[in-house]
Amino acid sequence: MTQQLQFGLRPPQQRPTEPTLEGAFRVQIAPNDLKALGLQQGDPIRLATVTEGGPSKLGLGSAFLAATPNAGSGAKRYVQVTDTFKETYGFTLEDRVTIRKALDTLQQARVVHLKEVVQGVLPADAESYEDLDVPIRYTLGKTKFLVVGGAFEVVPPDGDKKGRKRRFVIERIEPPLDTSQPYEFTFKTKVHIAGSRPVVVAPTAPSFLSINSDGIGGLHEQISQINYILRRFNNSSRLPPSLRGSRGILLHGPSGTGKSMLLEKLKAAGWRKVFEIGEATRGHAGQNQSAIRKIFEDAAASAPSIIVIDQLDILVGKDEHGNSANPGLAQLLRAGIEGLRRSQILVVASARSLGHIDGTLRTSRTFKHEIETPVPYAKARVEILKILQDKDPSLPHAVSEAVGERTHGFVGQDLEVLCEDALERAYDRHFDQDDFVHVEQVDDPNNDQAENGVTETPVPAPSGTELVLEASLDDFEQALRTVRPTAMKEVFLEPPKVRWSEIAGSEHVKQALFEVAELPYKRPDLMEYAQIQPSRGLLLYGPPGCSKTLCARAAATESDLNFFAVKGAELTSMWVGETERALREVFRKARAASPSIIFFDEIDAIAGARRGGASNGLNVLTTLLNEMDGIESKQGVLVLAATNKPEMLDAALMRPGRFDAMLYVGPPNEAARRQILQMKTARRPVVEGLDLEELARVTEGYSGAEMVEICNEAAKAMVRDGLEKGRWERIGRGHFERAMEHIVRGITPEMQERYQRWAKERSAVTSS
Known part of the structure; x- marks a missing residue:
């Protein structure tokens, strides 16, 4: 019994420069697979797509030995098929197919109607169709599979024009079929050529402009948008003048998201001519502008054509102060694009960031269609x-x-x-x-x-x-x-590698962070079942050294989310508007790398309360509020923030939808202090029977960071004693006591009272 193998579809390694029926229905199969299928070269075969439940797409072809012996063999098999084959049967490169020997036969063609096409101007001495019957019948007989619209070439065997290829296209085939299945050419098939002279066609004139998703993943929506825009070119003669042509497409998105691949697809869509501006802008400014003007003039004379501008944000971007870096070039491009408004010319550009493009080009009369290529989900x-x-x-x-x-x-x-x-x-x-x-x-x-x-x-x-x-x-x-x-x-060199097991105490903080950072991504089914919307923000406040930053990093590590750590003070700049720009860039990158966490340490440096009508820092705060309001739960961006001075924050940050919860992270209790002591002495030489319980009791009021420093200082004290006595000792109670004499408690009762007072005030505001 023949093996039921499955194959992917791939284009042939060598594609014809122009569509042709010659070899169009060959299915190139690796030698081992050809043998496994029980086939020989030239056998008629049937391909059927592998589907779950729905009808399969079927296609007929002929088995052919792959040019590369190992192509498609092995665990992941594929066969090579032409574009004509795919278009005839509606196959795509995403399909998986089975192959078997075909038992059914093709419909025999009774009459094949042809027309000859000549690109450019018909020569005065264009030959007639005498003496072409034999080479045409020979070529069609060798082709085996005929489809309407299929093209082929023949070479006159005799006469003055011997050796010059002549190209024909099949206009229709009798008898007509209800499907797009191919016909078989037999010795009984008659051939009829329209007219007595060739039909002149414009050079490489497109019959239908479109792009497909072959070889591109995750951009189906963007490809559909582009094809919708291209409809205007395909139906231009039926549209009123105001709707003819296109106002341009601007592809934007982070590097590596497929912009260049879409540009290549668009360039190969079937335009009469393709123009690229990037190369023309190198050199002297005056020469650049002359070259660009000529491109627009040549494009207008070669419609339908396309003008491609790669990296528009570099070509006509902004300087560090937000001003146009090349205003003359921006105005020239704008004038050129607007001058083509009702022409059959498509202008398409790409950019990494819309915010970096000269504003004069961000209009509906230049690039009306802005299509984003986002970071894939x-x-x-x-x-x-x-x-x-x-x-x-x-x-x-x-x-x-x-x-x-x-x-x-x-x-x-x-x-x-x-x-x-x-x-x-x-x-x-x-x-x-x-x-x-x-x-x-x-x-x-x-x-x-x-x-x-x-x-x-x-x-x-x-x-x-x-x-x-x-x-x-x-x-x-x-x-x-x-x-x-x-x-x-561009944000950090190493991801955080902090685990919850490395943080002592703060159980309520760990639970809260688990619910906002891990649960929505690890158990979305529970969130959907309970109809819970993921939180957008959470504020950690409390004395310094109490593991607020560690908790944020552990949340990112345990949830496997991308982590953006930003210190508020590092964002501030002396240049007007630069802090706001940097802030917007952080949110943009976080959205691009979602699901992600933005952690603002010392957020009070950029989000201080507005006092007495002063405008200092107002724009930065407004930018932060707008960016947080712009985060939707589906975008997968969680904002965590930490501060030692919650009373300094603007009240607008505290409303639901921005920071949904505020958690106090205080000094460790006795159990947490004992846990810290155990973790920090586990791999150190300590005296046998060291009473960690007693040490945990006498270190009341120390922060977590201070507890760690006490352990380090005790170890240093032991080393100093060893050097002085000439022998190594173990860390004992006396070393810890000396360490506590050097390290003063940084958390005062007044400080803790301040946090309690602020929490009560916030509670009163929330309940009122």
């Missing part, structure tokens, strides 16, 4: 991984779901690097285990350690041996430790 990441894995048989599909869930904030570019890193680890593992297959005895007189001058030398496997690799989930786990998402690289 889990479902889109899985889709991208599957596309990357389909391109390389060494990357198994089985790990895509698990890796997709773990890669918060990763863009397509990051996922590609991750796959490469995982493959390198798989190679290293294979190299260590299998690459050296046996040992030879080699004479080595210089090797004194070898017995009788003979040493063992590993010999690599034969060069013809195929290296079969497959990255495991463990390889990806190892790669995730070193590969970080692009959105995070």
Whole structure:
């Protein structure tokens, strides 16, 4: 019984420059798979998509040996099919198919109606169709599969024009069919060529402008938006003048999210001509502007065409003070785009950040359509991984779901690097285990350690041996430790690595942070069942040294969320507007790398209360409030903040929807102090029977940081004694007492009373 194998679909390695029927319905299959399917080259085959419940798409073709012997073989099989094949049957590169020998037959074509197309101007001595019957019938007979719209070329065998290719397109086929299935050409099929002379067509004139998602994952919505805009070009003759053409598309999003891939798709959509402005802007400013003017003029004369501007935010960006860095060029681009408003010219640009683009170009008369390419969510990441894995048989599909869930904030570019890193680890593992297959005895007189001058030398496997690799989930786990998402690289060097087990006490804080940081992402089903909206913000306040920052970092570590740590004082700048810009950038990056946590340490430095009508810091506070109001629960951004001075914060921050809860993080109680002592002495040489219970009692009022410092100071005291006495001792009660004499309690009763008073005032305001 023939094996029921499944295959992915891939384009052939060598694509024709122009669509042609020659080889259009060949399905290139690896030799091993061809044998496993019980097929021979040239056999008619039927492809059926693998679906769950719904109807399968079916397609007929002919089996053909793949040009590359190992293409598509192994655990992750694929076959190569042409664009014509996919379009005829409605297949996509995301489909999985089964293949079997076809028992059904094609509809025989009775009459094939052709027309010849000549690009450009018809020459005065254009030949007729005499003497072309035989080469046309021969070519169609060799093609086997015929479809309406299919093109092919023939070469006249005799005459003055011998050797010059002539191109024909199938206009219609009789008898008509209700489906798009291909026909079979037989010796009985008649051929009819329209007219007595060729039909002149414009050079590379597009018949239908569109882009597809082949090779791109997670951008289906953006591709649909672009195709909706392209409809205006496809139906321009039926539209009123005011709706003809397009006002431009601006693709924006972080680096690596697919903007360049969409630009490449758009450039290959079938335009008469493609123009790119990026290259024309190098050199002298006057020459640049002349070159750009010429591009717009040439595009207008070659409609329908496309003008592509990559990295618009660099080309016409803003300087450090927010002013236009190149106002002359911005005005020139604006005038050029507005001059094409009713032309069949599409202007498409890309940028990483909309905020960095000269404002004169952010209008509905220039780039009306702003399409974002965001950092992909889990479902889109899985889709991208599957596309990357389909391109390389060494990357198994089985790990895509698990890796997709773990890669918060990763863009397509990051996922590609991750796959490469995982493959390198798989190679290293294979190299260590299998690459050296046996040992030879080699004479080595210089090797004194070898017995009788003979040493063992590993010999690599034969060069013809195929290296079969497959990255495991463990390889990806190892790669995730070193590969970080692009959105995070500009914010911190190392992710936090603090666990709840490393923090003593503060159980109510741990529980609260678990509910806001972990539960919504680890158990979204419970949140949905209970109809609970995730919190947007949580404020930690209390004396210094009581583990507020540690708790925030542990929340990020335990929840596996991306972590943005910002000190309020570090955001402030002497330049007007710079602090606000930096603040907006933090939120932008957090949204791009969501789900994520923004932690503002010393938030009172940027969110102080407005007093006496003073405007100092008002804009910064307003920016912070607006950014927090702009966070939606579905965006996956949690704002944590810490302060030692809660009374200094503006009251507007405390309303629900901004900081939903305020938690007091006070000094550790006796049990927490004992736990700190146990953790900090566990690996140190302490005297046997050291009474940690008593030490926990006598350290009442010390903060967590002070308790840690007491342990460190006690160890230093022991070292000093050892050096003085000339012998090593163990840390004892006396060393701790000396440490406590040096370290003064920083938390005073007045300070704790201040926090209690503020909490009561907040409670009174909330209840009123």
